[in-house]
Amino acid sequence: MNFTEKTKDSKDIFSGRIIKVRVDTVELPDGRESTREIVEHSGAVAVLAVDDKKNLIMVRQYRKPLERVLLEIPAGTLERDEEPLLCAQRELEEETGFLAEKWDYLLSYYSAPGFCDEQLHLYIAQGLKTGVARPDGDEFLETVAVPIEEAYDMIFQGHIIDGKSIIGIQYVYNLMVER
Helix, strand or coil: CCCCCEEEEEEEEEECCCEEEEEEEEECCCCCEEEEEEEEECCEEEEEEECCCCEEEEEEEEEHHHCEEEEECCEEECCCCCCHHHHHHHHHHHHHCEEEEEEEEEEEEECCCCCECCEEEEEEEEEEEECCCCCCCCCCCEEEEEEHHHHHHHHHCCCCCCHHHHHHHHHHHHHHCCC
16 A cells, blocks of 8 residues: 655745744545644654763753753764764763764664654764763753663663664663673
8 A cells, every 4th residue: 555645735834943843734545635744843852872981971961841951871962964873973062062973873763753854873983982962052961971771771760762772772771781
């Protein structure tokens, strides 16, 4: 069966600094019409920064949509035409003050394809050394070193709740923790 939806009309609703929102009128595979609310996002990166003691370098920050402070792996939005690896390197230093000698690409995924086109690129950074943290003017962060095993347990205790951190921590746990 062909599941493709044909776009019949598209209306831009909002254009902000980070996202755009549009509403598409689509023809469904059975010929009926429906609407799709779509968030356009330039993409993002997330970094699993692992130090020599197998700690993950993480950040605590307030997330307004959830009205709470989250513990997350460092991440950030891609600038226009920016390469994901360069963005990951920039974001790690800006948010945590760390630089890394070794970078490996892990995977890319779509964070919420039911309504958003954001693709997130995940990297692992090792051989950490101190740089200079330069968070954006509206970012207030605390850098925290968390043992990989503890971070893994925090997922199941409900203390780490964002998707990029859950995916990344489970990946690095399987990669680096001896069983």
